[in-house]
Amino acid sequence: MTLDISKIRQDFPILEREIRPGVKLVYLDSTATSQKPVSVLAAMDEFYRHSNANIHRGVHVLAEESTAMYENAREAIARFIHAKSPRQIIYTRNTTESINLVAYSWGRANLKNNDLVILTEMEHHSNLVPWHILAAEKGIRLEFIPVDDQGLLDLDVYRNLLSQGPKLVSFTHMSNVLGTINPAADIIKLAHEAGALALLDGAQSVPHFKIDVQALDVDFMAFSAHKMVGPTGIGALYGKTELLEAMPPFLGGGDMIKEVKLRSFRPNDLPYKFEAGTPAIAEAIGFGAAVKYLEGLGMDAIAAHEQEMITYALERLEEIPGVKVFGPVAEKKGGVAAFTLTGVHPHDVAQILDSLGVAVRAGHHCAQPLHEKYNIPATSRASFYLYNTREEIDALVNGIYKVKEYFG
Amino acid sequence: MDDLYREIIIEHYKNPSYRGHLDPNDISFADNNPLCGDHIEINLRVDDRGSVSDARFDGHGCAISQASADLLIESVIGKSLEEIKHLNKQDILNLLGIELGPVRLKCALLSLKVLKAGVYGLGSASDDLLE
Ligand SMILES: Cc1ncc(COP(=O)(O)O)c(C=O)c1O
Secondary structure, X not given: OOOOHHXXXXXXXXXXXXXXXXXXXXXXXXXXXXXXXXXXHHHHHHHHHHHOOOOOOOOOHHHHHHHHHHHXXXXXXXXXXXXXXXXXXXXXXXXXXXXXXXXXXXXXXXXXXXOEEEEEOOOOHHHXXXXXXXXXXXXOEEEEEOEOOOOOEOHHHHHHHHOOOOOEEEEEOEOOOOOEEOOHHHHHHHHHHOOOEEEEEOOOOOOOOOOOHHHHOOOEEEXXXXXXXXXXXXXXXXXXXXXXXHOOOOOXXXXXXXXEEOOEEEEOOOOHHHOOOOOOHHHHHHHHHHHHHHHHHOHHHHHHHHHHHHHHHHHHHHOOOOEEEOOOOHHHEOOEEEEEEOOEOHHHHHHHHHHOOEEOEEEOOOOHHHHHHOOOOOEEEEEOOOOOOHHHHHHHHHHHHHHHHHHO | OOOOOOHHHHHHHHOOOOEOOOOOOOEEEEEEEOOOOEEEEEEEEEOOOXXXXXXXXXXXXXXXXXXXXXXXXXXXXXXEHHHHHOOOHXXXXXXXXXXXXXXXXXXXXXXHHHHHHHHHOOOOOOHHHHO
16 A cells, blocks of 8 residues: 555645745654644644543543543554553653653662663664663663664674673664664564563654564563654653563652552552653643554555655765765665765755755754764754655755755 | 855855964863854964964864854954953854854854853853853
């Protein structure tokens, strides 16, 4: 099945926007955050207009409705990643908070001085800094699976590291800079054989291709709604039930308790144990609408479309003299093209593209160590999602030629 | 757009007049823009009356950050350290002759922050120095 992109684009009103008079938006920054379809906007709007109440404790109609909508969204998200139970889906603010939850709760309870955590050189800062903090606090050791010149992980080094008896392997499913899709199932299987748990950063994979957490046998997975046509302010942590149950709570407060005495508390059951305080209710409902939207199109069709986009983009970008695209060949990556243009700083590239309505990102994309590895301070990054077209890639390429004219 | 990349900016970016180092120097300071990794170093020579007798900058970054550094360094030669302490955001915008949004403003102002932190003898270039 292929997607009808022009029909899909009608679902995203922002794509009609003129950035300045006569200049239409070409949005190539979905890796940072995706645009939102009307069904997601409507779900949140409808909640506020019609059902808004705080969840769980109320017995009035609005509270009942709000609670049901909030929990239905959780079920939809669980189904979307093929979790056994919605109780394994913990709402967080985003991927970053999900990873921090594991580091603070599981990490503090289970890691001690000299324990090894394996990460990779292509991690987003959100999967580095929580472990740096734990290293400073507990003296855990960090080792990194290196990235080779093509942007692929060196699994031989990984196998060697595994012989040191790591406690956790935490890695990104897809790089937000190189676009590399890592062989998650193999990495997780090897981790388990070595007695380690595996945490998957799904920020860039869950939005773009079908994920089955049971087939992957992953222990934890973090992802954000805003990168998968949902709202900001909501994300999720998936975890294996027995792990989540054994973990101490993260934040303390209302909703996460079963019983509170003046000097003690008993934590609530899953998933509420990890959801302290009034959550982002409307956003959770928007998250539910987002996964339904993606399911309606079909994740395989979305992945196929993005593969077509990146194949075409690489072909066009590589024909431009002075452009260097980072990361592996199209078949091994998702819809991300981070590039440099000789003699022009990525900020200037992005600025001139912006004048043509083409929105790309410039900087280190929260992956500074990776940029250091490749000896570049920054890249420009174009990224593609279900609503992007070949014409938009042409606009990007024409824009880069314009940049060259300016700086020629 | 044509505004933002006015010829003067492209010219100062491509052919800066004051890129380099002074050795010896009286004041030397460097810092980064953490957002985008732009880097600026400034070297100043100061005479007995407290005026800048010579100045240079070095670093890397976008056209806006490097051109504004070149223009700023050009403008401070002959100025007293007291005068430099009073330079602010608007002085940089006047030198560049353009309006800038909040993101690019950071690029344009990096050299001023570094210069003032050096003149004040501070450990890092903070935003407080721009007022
Ligand atoms: C691979 C990866 N991990 C984590 C994150 C962090 O996501 P969030 O900012 O939603 O927490 C991102 C976002 O850019 C990402 O691309």
